[in-house]
Amino acid sequence: MLVNSDQIIEALIETIEMVGLSLLFSAILGLPLGILLYATRKGQILENLPLFNVLNVIINIFRSVPFIILLVAIIPITRLIVGSSIGTAAAIVPLVFYAGPYIARLVESSLLEVDHGVLEAAEAMGATPFQTIFRFVLPEALSSLVLNFTIATIGLVGASAMAGTVGGGGIGDLAITYGYQRFDTVTMLITVVILIILVQGLQSLGNLLSKKIRRR
Amino acid sequence: MIEFQNLVKIYNSGGKEVHALNNVNLKVNKGEIYGVVGYSGAGKSSLIRCVNYLERPTSGKVIVDGHDLSKLSEKAIRDVKKNIGMVFQHFNLLNSKTVFANVAMPLVLAKTPKDKVIKRVTELLEFVGLADKADVYPDQLSGGQKQRIGIARALATQPSILLCDEATSALDPQTTSSILELLKKINEEYKITILMITHEMSVIRQVCDRVAVMEDGKVIEEGSVFDVFSAPKTKTAQNFVSTVMHDQLPESILNMIKENGTKNVIRIHFIGQSTGKPLLSQLAKKFDIDTNVLFGNITELQGIPYGNIIVELQGPDTEVQRALQYMTTNEISYKEVNTYVS
Ligand SMILES: Nc1ncnc2c1ncn2[C@@H]1O[C@H](COP(=O)(O)OP(=O)(O)OP(=O)(O)O)[C@@H](O)[C@H]1O
Ligand SMILES: [Mg+2]
Numbered sequence: 001m002l003v004n005s006d007q008i009i010e011a012l013i014e015t016i017e018m019v020g021l022s023l024l025f026s027a028i029l030g031l032p033l034g035i036l037l038y039a040t041r042k043g044q045i046l047e048n049l050p051l052f053n054v055l056n057v058i059i060n061i062f063r064s065v066p067f068i069i070l071l072v073a074i075i076p077i078t079r080l081i082v083g084s085s086i087g088t089a090a091a092i093v094p095l096v097f098y099a100g101p102y103i104a105r106l107v108e109s110s111l112l113e114v115d116h117g118v119l120e121a122a123e124a125m126g127a128t129p130f131q132t133i134f135r136f137v138l139p140e141a142l143s144s145l146v147l148n149f150t151i152a153t154i155g156l157v158g159a160s161a162m163a164g165t166v167g168g169g170g171i172g173d174l175a176i177t178y179g180y181q182r183f184d185t186v187t188m189l190i191t192v193v194i195l196i197i198l199v200q201g202l203q204s205l206g207n208l209l210s211k212k213i214r215r216r
Numbered sequence: 217m218i219e220f221q222n223l224v225k226i227y228n229s230g231g232k233e234v235h236a237l238n239n240v241n242l243k244v245n246k247g248e249i250y251g252v253v254g255y256s257g258a259g260k261s262s263l264i265r266c267v268n269y270l271e272r273p274t275s276g277k278v279i280v281d282g283h284d285l286s287k288l289s290e291k292a293i294r295d296v297k298k299n300i301g302m303v304f305q306h307f308n309l310l311n312s313k314t315v316f317a318n319v320a321m322p323l324v325l326a327k328t329p330k331d332k333v334i335k336r337v338t339e340l341l342e343f344v345g346l347a348d349k350a351d352v353y354p355d356q357l358s359g360g361q362k363q364r365i366g367i368a369r370a371l372a373t374q375p376s377i378l379l380c381d382e383a384t385s386a387l388d389p390q391t392t393s394s395i396l397e398l399l400k401k402i403n404e405e406y407k408i409t410i411l412m413i414t415h416e417m418s419v420i421r422q423v424c425d426r427v428a429v430m431e432d433g434k435v436i437e438e439g440s441v442f443d444v445f446s447a448p449k450t451k452t453a454q455n456f457v458s459t460v461m462h463d464q465l466p467e468s469i470l471n472m473i474k475e476n477g478t479k480n481v482i483r484i485h486f487i488g489q490s491t492g493k494p495l496l497s498q499l500a501k502k503f504d505i506d507t508n509v510l511f512g513n514i515t516e517l518q519g520i521p522y523g524n525i526i527v528e529l530q531g532p533d534t535e536v537q538r539a540l541q542y543m544t545t546n547e548i549s550y551k552e553v554n555t556y557v558s
Contacts, residue, residue: 117308126297
């Protein structure tokens with residue numbers, strides 16, 4: 001084995017950092033976008049088809065570019081934002097461009113699951129559109145939102161491994177530089193096992209949380 | 217008070233126009249329980265949903281407590297809605313919130329101070345008999361309990377109008393009765409005007425003061441529950457009434473009449489006072505006829521005894537005619553059955 005345990009722990013911390021930070025920024029971007037997508041849809045509380053269509057197309061564009069291409073395609077933007085195209089911070093930018101629109105879609109689909117009757121009740125009570133979203137729709141969708149955010153987080157773990165190869169570090173970087181390029185099977189195996197444990201852990205946590213919210 | 221004037225509602229679904237309401241004119245007086253009955257697709261939901269603008273009328277007016285809704289701003293309409301409670305067939309409670317939070321919701325939306333919210337919600341839960349359920353979630357309640365919570369929520373902001381769209385249609389008969397009793401209690405104690413729609417005539421009979429029968433987007437018959445139930449004019453109203461009044465001749469007796477060529481079969485209505493009079497024995501004594509009761513029932517409508525029996529008058533034609541004459545002069549309403557039963 002060409003790596004020591006310190007390197008593995010460091011890589012793990014880098015991965016968690018990348019995933020955590022990009023999840024945070026993606027959520028900041030994706031949650032409002034998802035709400036907007038939901039609310040401006042035909043027949044919804046803030047129906048606005050021009051806005052909906054524009055958002056819809058932009059999100060589709062980002063969603064249709066594979067992450068590995070997005071990663072290099074937006075290097076100029078990455079430079080503009082963090083001043084460099086290498087390093088953990090630089091890896092976060094493409095991750096956010098990748099996960100933000102993805103989260104927007106997931107949020108939209110979670111909100112669309114909310115029973116129409118609840119919206120009707122809100123309307124009958126004279127709730128404003130703002131109240132309808134924050135007092136009715138979001139609380140009702142919370143459990144489903146948690147599950148969808150779990151999916152997005154796991155997606156980010158995968159993407160962060162790719163982002164790592166452009167200098168972001170992390171588990172993925174370790175696997176490529178040692179496991180693949182230098183034929184270190186043991187390191188490869190260890191990174192794979194770590195990723196499996198990470199993903200399993202995240203999914204279990206998400207399931208637990210969602211269940212807790214749903215049943216109480 | 218709710219008034220509909222020349223109300224028209226046309227839906228556009230898939231390029232096709234659906235005329236759900238065709239020129240409806242109706243007035244619901246303050247403090248009464250008004251029922252609207254009709255078959256599926258008659259336009260009942262469309263009508264009730266125009267009262268709180270869940271549906272916007274295509275044309276015509278909805279006047280609620282003197283406000284013509286079409287003349288109000290969005291904000292003003294939201295305020296009017298706070299004066300109108302609504303109860304739904306499928307309850308529409310928030311499963312993510314406790315019973316307490318559900319009932320508190322309209323107050324929270326109206327930015328009511330917390331101590332007042334607690335006081336009002338506690339009072340409401342007590343009123344609907346579910347004070348012990350404050351902290352449970354709706355999915356732990358039975359249908360009837362959910363509807364009580366739905367009703368408590370609808371009453372939170374002390375509205376003057378309560379709308380019930382098939383509020384009991386998802387419930388079993390016994391639970392339906394208890395919910396209807398609750399609605400009656402609300403009407404009496406809080407003097408709230410209730411507009412309810414249903415496809416069950418028994419619901420109308422149990423609680424309503426007045427009733428409208430709808431068909432194809434139109435009100436085809438309207439009046440006090442007593443009048444409509446005792447003398448329905450339209451075929452549809454007759455069908456609805458027969459579902460609860462059981463005043464039609466059973467098939468077997470009808471066949472017997474036809475086979476035997478029985479003549480002089482009449483239906484006699486007894487209303488109020490006359491229910492207590494021994495009419496049949498009087499007829500038999502005064503005239504040379506016998507009376508043979510084929511069918512009969514006596515019930516109560518809005519607290520008034522109401523009966524109807526079907527009898528065969530046996531005897532010479534001249535005596536039968538005299539007996540009928542006697543009933544007419546004494547203002548006892550009767551009808552020849554052959555023309556009544558189709
Ligand atoms: N949102 C809508 N879009 C298109 N058509 C509609 C809509 N809502 C109702 N309709 C149509 O309008 C007509 C009247 O419907 P409405 O729901 O008012 O009837 P209803 O008397 O309440 O029937 P039910 O007893 O089945 O609830 C029906 O033909 C129905 O298909
Ligand atoms: Mg309906």
